[in-house]
Amino acid sequence: MQLFESNELKIYNSLTGKKEIFKPINEGHVGMYVCGPTVYSNVHLGNCRTFISFDLVFRYLKHLGYKVRYVRNITDAGHLENDADAGEDRIAKKARLEQIEPMEVVQRYTVDFHNTLNKFNNLPPSIEPTATGHIIEQIEIIKDILEKGFAYEMNGSVYFDVIKFNKTNRYGKLSGRNVEDLIHNTRETAGQTEKKNPQDFALWKKAEPQHIMRWPSPWSDGFPGWHLECTAMSTKYLGEHFDIHGGGMDLKFPHHECEIAQNEAATGQSPVNYWMHANMLTLNGKKMAKSTGNNILPNEIFSGDNNILSKAFSPSVTRFFMLQAHYRSVLDFSNEALLASEKGFFRLMEALGSLKSLAISASTSAFDVNSWKNECYEAMNDDFNSPILIANLFEAVKHINNIKEGKETISENDLSLLSEAMNTFIFDVLGLVDAATEENDSDKLSSTIELLIKLRAEARANKDFATSDKIRDELAEIGIQLKDGKEGTTFSIQ
Known part of the structure; x- marks a missing residue:
């Protein structure tokens, strides 16, 4: 289905600060890159909101008929936190605390990330590259930037020269910052590092003797800077100039700003046409933070x-809650908000079920379905405005209930059109899952795990501990933990 020719999609471009008509570089094709997680802990709800937002974008572009190459990376390399000049990288720190290999940390939390997004019914990206799988590409970009004079080596590390770059380009164009203000604000720290200027950022860091994750390079055994990996992976799979780059609002500066600078220094052109940023998620009006306890993980929502929260909420209800706010708006997560979303979600699903049994009682309809459908597209074409789309869906729910009660009439053609459009927008575009299907899948999973627990108990009774351990360990690998107790074996899904 090719709808894009007759639709005028507008995207809010963070680079220009305004909505712009979307025109892909190659007609009918879209290249989209989204910054993925650093896999050192369970994916938190704020990150999930970002990935659900871009899943909506991905789904709608596909629905319009575009062939989309969606690239989302996994940060599994040992860069320092926020690309700092000193300290310990988060993956290595977790490995040291748990006395395991860094790649065990990476594997555990990559699995958690995939499992969590699967529960939210996110579509997988077209390509999911890892930072450690693209060290060579990162080294080659550093060589290129050095050759063009926008970087310098110092004691085995390589830094991007922001001041020199800013003489011919504008560093800060995305975040609206200017280098003069940055210099003023960081003057006190000058001389405390080996960099020429505090604003300069690492392209390559020489590893300290105790640093676990390291690779050979022309400058030292070390590791790439945080910003460099996204430049390497986005350009490798989407080209030096592509359509959309997305991420959380917190990545706008310095991460995305540095990406633009690296690309422009290496290629001489701006890398991306449309920069998109999803806003933050707060909890009871305050910023989510593990340190203060004002934090909740997705699986804690699903399990209760x-x-x-006063009760458990399903992944679809949680996803529906997130989509009821525009992706560029701050969204506050609370028990009251989830309860209201659950009520609305079930109203929507009930109306959808009613469509199958509605009586056709006229050749014309009281409800103008064509006009309503156009309003749904207008909402999504206005920078993926999911809350307005959902409001339109509830407008349809009101008419469906009126038809059900005999207060309105609908023709056979309009009923077919309404049914198709409701299913398309609810399932294909918003990515929701029917509550009955979700519960059925959950019941099937529980029954399967209980069967495996029974087979494991039989193996243990027969002293076949190899099979018993294999069942336990392989379930653990996919995030299902078994716990043996006096009352028998129970399980939890991580």
Whole structure:
């Protein structure tokens, strides 16, 4: 289905600060890159909101008929936190605390990330490259930037020269910052590092003797800077100039700003036409933070095992809650908000079920379905405005209930059109899952795990500990933990 020719999609471009008509570089094709997670802990709900937002973008572009190459990376390299000049990288720190290999940390939390997004019914990206799988590409970009004079080596590390770059380009164009202000704000720290200027950022860091994750390079055994990996992977799979780059609002500066600078220094052109940023998620009006306890993990929502919510909420209800706010708006997560979303979600699903049994009682309809459908497209074409789309869906719910009660009439053609459009927008575009299907899948999973627990108990009774351990370990690998107790074996899904 090719709808894009007759639709005028507008995207809010963070680079220009305004909505712009979307025109892909190659007609009918879209290249989109989204910054993925650093896999050192369980993916948090704020990150999930970002990935759900771009799943909506991905789904809608596909629905319009575009062939989309969606690239989302996994940060599994040992760069320092926020690309700092000193300290310990988060993956290595977790490995040291748990006395395991860094790549065990990476594997564990990559699996958690995939499992969590699967529960939210996110579509997988077209390509999911890793930072460690693209060290060679990163080294080649550093060589290129050095050759063009926008970087310098110092004691085995390589830094991007922001001041020199800013003489011919504009560093800060995305975030609206200017280098003069940055210099003024960081003057006190000058001389405390080996960099020429505090604003300069690492392209390559020489590894300290105790640093675990390291690779050979022309400058030292070390590791790439945080910003460089996204430049390497986005350009490798989407080209030096592509359509959309997305991520959380917190990545606008310095991460995305540095990406633009690296690309322009290496290629001489701006890398991306449309920069998109999803806003933050707060909890009870305050910023989510593990350190303060004002935090909740997705699986704690689904299981009800938390001190914040009054009950468990399904992944689809949680996804629906997130999509009820525009991706560029701050969204506050609370028990009251989830309860209201659950009520609305079930109203939507009930109306969808009613469509199958509605009576056709006229050749014309009281409800103008064509006009309503156009309003749904207008909402999504206005920078993926999911809350307005959902409001339109509830407008349809009102008419469906009126038809059901005999207060309105609908023709056979309009009923078919309404049914198709409701299913398309609810399932294909918003990516929701029917509550009955979700519960059925959950019941099937529980039954399967209980069967494996029974087979494991039989193996243990027969002293076949190899099989018993194999069942336990392989379930653990996919995030299902078995716990043996006096009352028998129970399980939890991580």
